[in-house]
Amino acid sequence: MADLDVHHPAIAAGDAHAFGRWVAAAEPELRVSLRSFAAVADCEAVLQEALLRVWQTAPRVEPDGRPNALLRFAVRVSRNLALSEARRFRTAALDEGAFERALDDVAAGDVPEGPDPLLRRAIEACRDELPEKPAAALAQRMGAGGAEPDELLAERLGMRLNTFLQNFTRARKLLAACLEGRGVALAAEWR
Amino acid sequence: MSDDDEALIEAVAGAYRERGPRGEVRSHPAWHDLDAAGREAAWAAAAGSRAMEAALDPQGLSSTARAVLARIRRAG
Numbered sequence: 328m329a330d331l332d333v334h335h336p337a338i339a340a341g342d343a344h345a346f347g348r349w350v351a352a353a354e355p356e357l358r359v360s361l362r363s364f365a366a367v368a369d370c371e372a373v374l375q376e377a378l379l380r381v382w383q384t385a386p387r388v389e390p391d392g393r394p395n396a397l398l399r400f401a402v403r404v405s406r407n408l409a410l411s412e413a414r415r416f417r418t419a420a421l422d423e424g425a426f427e428r429a430l431d432d433v434a435a436g437d438v439p440e441g442p443d444p445l446l447r448r449a450i451e452a453c454r455d456e457l458p459e460k461p462a463a464a465l466a467q468r469m470g471a472g473g474a475e476p477d478e479l480l481a482e483r484l485g486m487r488l489n490t491f492l493q494n495f496t497r498a499r500k501l502l503a504a505c506l507e508g509r510g511v512a513l514a515a516e517w518r
Numbered sequence: 519m520s521d522d523d524e525a526l527i528e529a530v531a532g533a534y535r536e537r538g539p540r541g542e543v544r545s546h547p548a549w550h551d552l553d554a555a556g557r558e559a560a561w562a563a564a565a566g567s568r569a570m571e572a573a574l575d576p577q578g579l580s581s582t583a584r585a586v587l588a589r590i591r592r593a594g
Contacts, residue, residue, distance in 0.1 A: 343594065347587050351578035358565055365561035366554035369545035371582065372535050376543040378586045412545070447573045454574075469571055473533030473585030492525040499528075499567065 330394035338397070339386040346382055353398050354378075360402045361409055368412035377405040446511060453505035460484075461498035464491050519559075526552050531563035533581035 331352050337345035357377065361370040381401045388400045457465065467480040481491035519527075529548040536544045552560060568580035579587070 341594075343587060343590050346590070347577060347579060347583065350583045350586065351572065351580075354568065354572070354580060354583055355565075358568065362561065366557045369530065369535075369549040370561055371530070371533060371564055372543045372545045372549075375533075375535055375582060375586050375589075378582075379543070379589060382586075382590055416550075443573070450570055450573050468532060468567075469574070469581065471534070471581070472588065473535075473581035474588055476534050476536075477529060477532055488529075489521075489525050492528040493521065496524050496528050499563065502570065503566070 331398050332390060332394065332396055335385065335388070335390070335397050338382070339388075346385075349397065350378060353401060356398060357401055357405055361405055364406075364409040364413065367416070368409040370409065373405055373408045373412060377401060377408055380404050380408075449506055449509050449511050450502065453502050453509070456505060457498055457501055460486075460494045461501060464494035465498040465502075467491075468495060519556075523552075523556055527556055527560045527563060530557070530560035531567055533564075533568070533585050535585070 329352060331349050334345045334349040338349055354374070357374055358370065361368075361373060364370055364373070378401070381397065381404060384400075384404075385397060388397055390396050393399075454462065454465065463484050464480075464486075467484060468477075471480055477491060478488055481488045484491060486494070526548045530546045530552065532546075535546060538544050549557065549560070568582055571580040572578050572583070575584075
């Protein structure tokens with residue numbers, strides 16, 4: 328288990344590479360901490376905005392002697408943004424208990440360290456088995472790195488937007504089935 | 519679930535988000551067209567996709583992470 332605060336001094340000094348290393352490990356924890364907000368706020372937008380704010384305010388976050396002070400701060404920023412969005416959209420009530428449990432896990436230092444190389448090889452092997460069009464849709468989104476809209480990616484492949492999205496769904500489901508066939512356990516929701 | 523619902527879910531599960539006039543990250547327009555079950559499904563699809571992207575990336579970065587880092591570097 329990792330204490331991601333090892334990256335905090337460099338992040339506070341403005342090192343974007345250090346922030347990248349921190350984000351690589353922190354993002355799954357932050358995303359899970361927002362799970363209970365999924366029906367009331369766009370968690371992807373909340374998460375990106377929270378990460379930008381963490382970068383901006385990291386120099387003012389003080390260590391408190393417990394692991395993952397910056398990650399705990401990020402969980403709180405994410406939660407407050409999600410609550411703000413939920414109020415703005417006047418969406419449903421929230422499961423506060425789930426958020427508290429996520430914060431407890433982070434405080435205990437339960438942060439996994441980086442991707443599993445065996446998982447990477449399994450995904451690569453399954454990706455190589457995809458049919459042409461789903462593979463192309465997957466490659467476009469991965470190559471875009473969240474910087475280009477799907478409309479543009481679809482146009483690049485000569486597809487209508489809905490066709491592009493259907494191919495991406497197909498790629499995701501085929502990958503999930505292939506990975507399960509190779510004994511890789513996936514979260515039930517991803518199938 | 520209809521094909522239209524699946525397309526909305528997949529759209530929301532992507533990492534691209536528009537920026538507002540003050541630079542804030544905006545919710546995906548399709549998110550507002552989903553019901554609660556669809557929004558939960560989009561969250562799960564995004565979580566799975568980001569895990570896969572990070573596993574394949576040499577630096578362990580998902581498209582969410584890359585979008586944020588690109589924004590930081592542009593601002594710097």
